[in-house]
Amino acid sequence: MLTYIVRRILISIPTIVFVSIVVFGLQLLLPGDPALALAGEERDPAVIAELRRIYHLDEPIWKQYLIWVGNVLQGDLGESIRLKLPVGDLVTAKLPVTMQLASMAILIAICIGIPMGIISAVKKETPLDYAANVVALSGISVPSFWLGIMMILLFSVHLGWLPASGFVKPTESLSQNLQTMIMPAFVLSSVTTAIFMRHTRSAMLAVLRSDYVRTARAKGLREPRVIFRHALRNAIIPVVTLGAIQLGELMSGAVLTEQIFTIPGFGKLIVDAVFNRDYAVVQGVVLCTATGFIFLNLCADLIYFLVNPRMRG
């Protein structure tokens, strides 16, 4: 087991190295002189020269990369041009907000998607199955930003039940925090709910056709016991690992959700940085998200290894 874990961690290292090259390489996409792009409206040659010196733009590209990686390894992701704050501090401050949003979204997806998948598989080719499939297909097709706008229209403008935007820290008021986060979390969970539903359905269908389920039924066990004790326990294994991967996807999806509901998280940080040409922040966010994604993938593999007895055997 230890060998597997060590090997899996070692495989992740070259991926992280290449991710750092991709993230650093983003600045090569800047049209023209990067110093001029960083300077923005400023055209003073002294300022441009200073920017060149600070960002080592006169050095060869490989050296610039090594300097940047060296700084990143020491926890220095650069400084935000607009906010004059270290990117690392900004990321650390915004990450908990997005993590809360993503965690709530995955919880909603589990509570809706998995039961829907089970019902859909058990009641295969009935109106319930068709309805669940329509909901799942809508989940992956309806743009989350439109769903968000429509929910604001219904729950905030017409019914007045929930606030349309804003964020209250859970430490200040948990109930207000939940009020502001429930609608964004639901919007963010729409795609993941659909994915959970589809995977649970197909996994359950495969398991329900297997010999041991037939044997359990032949023994005279009651249907709920067959479904929950025998079928679901095996069908849920791939869904559990999928959950870890989906958490990474939710971090990405949060960009749009946070923009619609004006939540000051990770996603809003990158979008604001894009419009303020704060490239260090953009690179920092992409690097942190990708590293987090690799870590979650690693967790998914390890969970799969732990929960699947055949892998351990």
Next chain:
Amino acid sequence: MVAASVADDSTLIKRPNAFRRLLRRKGAVVGLCVVAIFVTIAILAPWLAPYDPIATNFLQVRKPPSSQYWMGTDEIGRDLMSRMIYGARASLQAGVISVAIAVCLGVPLGLLSGYCKGWVDSLMMRVVDALLACPFLILAIAMAAFLGPSLTNAMIAIGLTAMPIFIRLVRGQVLAVTVEDYVEAARALGNPHLRIAIRHVLPNVVAVVLVHSTLAIAQATLAEAALSFLGLGQQPPAPSWGSMLNVARQFISQAPWMAWWPGLAIATVVLAFNLLGDGLRDALDPKES
């Protein structure tokens, strides 16, 4: 020569079967029809649009749907229906061109990776892993940010972000095909590598690429709408469904119809491509035949 004609004949026999299998799937047929309708609307936009999509009319600001303006007007009196019709151009163009970029780069690279194997394959797979580790939308936003906001740059960003999955897909398929007897036979006959790759390996990859392209167009259309919604895609005053939604959210309580149509259109097109992609996958799956 004989082998070639036999191969051609089998292709001729298989094609109608796959197409017939596709037509047997109701979902796929619905998807195909909806896609065809939207493509027609996009092509015929100048003849179908009742008004100029960028012409403002300050006497008709934020008018609800009526017999004069079927979908209503926006915050500066532009006809929403005309903007929706022209917006179909931007959205479909972005979906198709982004995927074309991903296919044109991804297929040759995947072919190279799977066919060469060894260090070329290892190196390319590590790069692909790195690109896949960056969440799709965040990488597309970052690329669009560095390239500058425009529809063209959004398409490039989406295409480059969608490329790694094509590399991985094609490479996997190539690895499976290159151990087949007919590829061994082509090698034994002394065919050059390029000829084997293009004449014998590539045709076996086409079905997988076609299926994934259809599903990727759905994703790319959504991504373009998302980038335009964030202001990184189509720039005003040119219409695109995503940018129309971005404006609409500011007037959601005064003019909700501004948000209805673009969202419905995006969802319909994405759903249609998803249904078509699912149908194609089933129809081209050898296990189905």
